[in-house]
Amino acid sequence: MAVTETPPETVAAAGSATPAATRPAPTGLAAVLGSGDHKVIGRLYIVTSLLFGLATVVLGGLFAFESVDAATLEVFSSGSVLQSFSLFRLATVFLVAIPLVIGVAMAVVPLQVGAPAVAFPRAAAASYWAWLVGSLLFIASYLMDGGPGGTSGSGVNLWIASFGMVLVAILLASLCLATTVFALRTSGLSLARTPLFSWSVAVAAVLWLFTLPVLVATLVVSYVDHRHAGGVLGGNAALAPRVGWALRNPQVYVVAIPLLGFFADVLATTAKARLALPGAARAAIGGAGVVSFGAVLATNDASAVETPLVIAMGLAAVLPALLIAGLIGDLFRRGSFRLTTGAVYAVSSLLLVLVATGAGALGSIPALETAGTIYDIGVAHATLVAAVIAALGGVHWWATKIGRQGANESLGKLVPLVLLIGGLLVSAPHLVSGIAGEGIETSPDWTGGIEGLNYVVVAGSVVLLLGLLLAAASFLPLFKASDQSPRDPWEGQTLEWLSPSPPPIGNFDADLPTVTSAEPLVDLREEN
Amino acid sequence: MTSAALVLPPAAPPARPRVLLVGTALASAATFMAFAWMIGLYVSERSAVVSAGGTWLPDGSNIPLTPGNMAFATMLISGVSIWWAVESVGRNDRQMAYLALALSILLGAAVINATSFLYSQIDLPVASTPGALIYTITGAHIAMLGFAMVYAAVMVFRTLGGEYSGRDREGLVAAALFWYVTIAVHAVIWYAIYIVK
Numbered sequence: 249m250a251v252t253e254t255p256p257e258t259v260a261a262a263g264s265a266t267p268a269a270t271r272p273a274p275t276g277l278a279a280v281l282g283s284g285d286h287k288v289i290g291r292l293y294i295v296t297s298l299l300f301g302l303a304t305v306v307l308g309g310l311f312a313f314e315s316v317d318a319a320t321l322e323v324f325s326s327g328s329v330l331q332s333f334s335l336f337r338l339a340t341v342f343l344v345a346i347p348l349v350i351g352v353a354m355a356v357v358p359l360q361v362g363a364p365a366v367a368f369p370r371a372a373a374a375s376y377w378a379w380l381v382g383s384l385l386f387i388a389s390y391l392m393d394g395g396p397g398g399t400s401g402s403g404v405n406l407w408i409a410s411f412g413m414v415l416v417a418i419l420l421a422s423l424c425l426a427t428t429v430f431a432l433r434t435s436g437l438s439l440a441r442t443p444l445f446s447w448s449v450a451v452a453a454v455l456w457l458f459t460l461p462v463l464v465a466t467l468v469v470s471y472v473d474h475r476h477a478g479g480v481l482g483g484n485a486a487l488a489p490r491v492g493w494a495l496r497n498p499q500v501y502v503v504a505i506p507l508l509g510f511f512a513d514v515l516a517t518t519a520k521a522r523l524a525l526p527g528a529a530r531a532a533i534g535g536a537g538v539v540s541f542g543a544v545l546a547t548n549d550a551s552a553v554e555t556p557l558v559i560a561m562g563l564a565a566v567l568p569a570l571l572i573a574g575l576i577g578d579l580f581r582r583g584s585f586r587l588t589t590g591a592v593y594a595v596s597s598l599l600l601v602l603v604a605t606g607a608g609a610l611g612s613i614p615a616l617e618t619a620g621t622i623y624d625i626g627v628a629h630a631t632l633v634a635a636v637i638a639a640l641g642g643v644h645w646w647a648t649k650i651g652r653q654g655a656n657e658s659l660g661k662l663v664p665l666v667l668l669i670g671g672l673l674v675s676a677p678h679l680v681s682g683i684a685g686e687g688i689e690t691s692p693d694w695t696g697g698i699e700g701l702n703y704v705v706v707a708g709s710v711v712l713l714l715g716l717l718l719a720a721a722s723f724l725p726l727f728k729a730s731d732q733s734p735r736d737p738w739e740g741q742t743l744e745w746l747s748p749s750p751p752p753i754g755n756f757d758a759d760l761p762t763v764t765s766a767e768p769l770v771d772l773r774e775e776n
Numbered sequence: 777m778t779s780a781a782l783v784l785p786p787a788a789p790p791a792r793p794r795v796l797l798v799g800t801a802l803a804s805a806a807t808f809m810a811f812a813w814m815i816g817l818y819v820s821e822r823s824a825v826v827s828a829g830g831t832w833l834p835d836g837s838n839i840p841l842t843p844g845n846m847a848f849a850t851m852l853i854s855g856v857s858i859w860w861a862v863e864s865v866g867r868n869d870r871q872m873a874y875l876a877l878a879l880s881i882l883l884g885a886a887v888i889n890a891t892s893f894l895y896s897q898i899d900l901p902v903a904s905t906p907g908a909l910i911y912t913i914t915g916a917h918i919a920m921l922g923f924a925m926v927y928a929a930v931m932v933f934r935t936l937g938g939e940y941s942g943r944d945r946e947g948l949v950a951a952a953l954f955w956y957v958t959i960a961v962h963a964v965i966w967y968a969i970y971i972v973k
């Protein structure tokens with residue numbers, strides 16, 4: 249059976265007048281292992297990536313501690329330090345930030361576009377399990393001394409293959425998400441009316457579909473080179489430089505694109521007003537996609553970062569976030585203001601992404617000579633933490649749709665602020681060290697940075713760890729069953745708030761009305 | 777909120793969007809990007825060697841034109857046969873559809889055969905830069921072609937099994953789209969590797 253086949257329960261939910269909620273839902277382990285339900289898959293992605301996130305933050309803190317005195321090794325051995333650092337950098341992107349964003353998107357996007365299921369549900373489920381197995385093998389390859397620079401030939405082969413598996417899984421999830429937005433919207437919900445979060449997820453998914461295959465191809469070539477060709481194309485030593493473009497700006501900005509949609513959706517709801525220029529917001533998010541096309545740096549030529557195209561992309565990357573912020577500012581001028589936890593998350597993540605893209609714009613100026621230094625790591629860390637804040641904000645905002653009831657509000661308001669401080673502390677020292685330039689260790693590896701400033705990074709890692717633990721604590725109510733979970737706790741504007749909380753298989757317990765604007769629930773309130 | 781939604785007349789069922797076609801288009805674009813990078817790397821490495829005054833293929837290695845040309849010509853013909861399969865399904869002509877599909881798969885197998893014959897003729901060690909790249913790129917293309925063959929077969933059988941009607945042949949159109957992208961990738965490989973070498 250092809251993985252593209254729509255499962256029977258989805259067809260029934262889409263085509264039958266009988267609500268799919270009446271179908272008995274699978275229980276126990278079968279509900280997890282065998283489920284093609286996008287909410288279950290999303291939850292799996294979220295929980296697993298958060299666990300990886302806790303471990304990754306600890307690893308990052310250890311590296312910062314090690315960098316305080318780079319001349320001596322306190323924690324790692326000389327044989328493992330470079331490999332472990334590559335694990336830390338790759339895990340932040342491919343084991344934490346991207347899957348966390350995908351998890352929230354997987355749970356929410358089908359609801360937002362009024363679809364009964366995600367497109368290709370079996371492929372979506374396969375993406376999670378392939379990502380999980382690939383991630384575990386990826387970590388195992390490091391234990392075999394097989395990361396970039398490792399001495400175990402089999403371990404390096406496993407590293408390449410497992411990393412490829414992780415990427416293919418992410419591509420599969422991206423395919424499901426993009427197809428859901430492009431082809432499974434309900435009646436009247438044109439692309440121009442698609443909620444901004446779903447639109448931003450579609451833009452990010454398409455970007456991943458256009459750029460990550462380049463990384464997969466890189467790994468295929470590297471595998472043949474390492475396994476069969478004796479390293480004529482650089483072999484083991486070339487692995488880390490070849491994948492480096494995926495860990496720096498502009499490519500790393502892709503993971504933050506859904507943040508823009510989350511920010512706009514949440515704050516429009518918070519302000520209880522319609523966005524004045526939704527087309528401009530959509531264009532800004534699309535523009536963020538254009539300037540995040542990092543595959544232009546997938547070349548052996550190190551001077552590619554100084555080409556006019558890449559410089560222009562770096563300078564322009566800050567504009568979409570500024571435009572969205574401006575549009576939301578106008579909302580609050582016309583609407584009202586409520587201090588919702590979602591708004592705190594959204595504002596915190598946007599502030600950090602403004603720092604990231606602003607720093608990236610500054611760093612793209614060739615005269616500052618920051619390219620290839622630890623400055624890139626600072627930009628990447630700020631971007632990734634911003635994306636994580638937004639994703640956790642998504643879990644909080646859509647808690648009644650993702651979990652069984654809402655998250656802890658008072659604790660929730662604290663989390664984004666803690667994470668914002670942690671994000672600034674782990675990224676700012678690297679930015680300062682990169683700008684400081686000559687005479688200081690500025691290489692983009694674990695030895696980089698002004699040694700004293702690395703104490704700040706250690707502190708930042710501790711704060712980030714605290715923030716993640718607080719977030720996990722605030723999400724504990726999501727696991728408890730409740731009959732009192734409201735459909736629409738925030739007076740939302742988009743279709744997901746019409747579904748019961750938690751949503752059943754098939755997502756909606758009644759036929760949806762024809763959508764006539766980008767804010768269908770506002771229309772319903774006005775008509776009634 | 778809920779009651780407000782329920783009092784409105786339900787929307788007309790959405791015209792079932794072409795989910796499989798959209799998904800296949802995105803997957804095809806992703807696959808094309810992977811090949812674009814690999815062929816770009818091949819051209820870049822070759823250009824670096826040639827501009828430095830070296831020879832690209834090692835001594836004793838050669839890429840004969842005939843098998844590569846035959847493979848590409850066969851691939852082009854398979855584009856016609858897969859189109860024939862789509863048309864036959866559109867007319868609910870089961871016999872012609874099976875014939876066209878069988879021919880397409882046979883032609884696909886012939887392309888794989890011609891490429892493997894080419895491997896036996898070029899005497900190119902994999903432990904060389906051109907060898908590693910040529911075997912990787914053409915091998916990846918064979919994998920892509922294999923997937924296209926399986927995809928087309930599955931979709932034809934599902935269409936003729938009644939999942940899609942003659943007028944609704946989205947599955948086979950999607951498979952045909954992937955097939956055409958496979959041909960497009962082969963065209964680039966043919967020119968960059970077999971002709972330019």
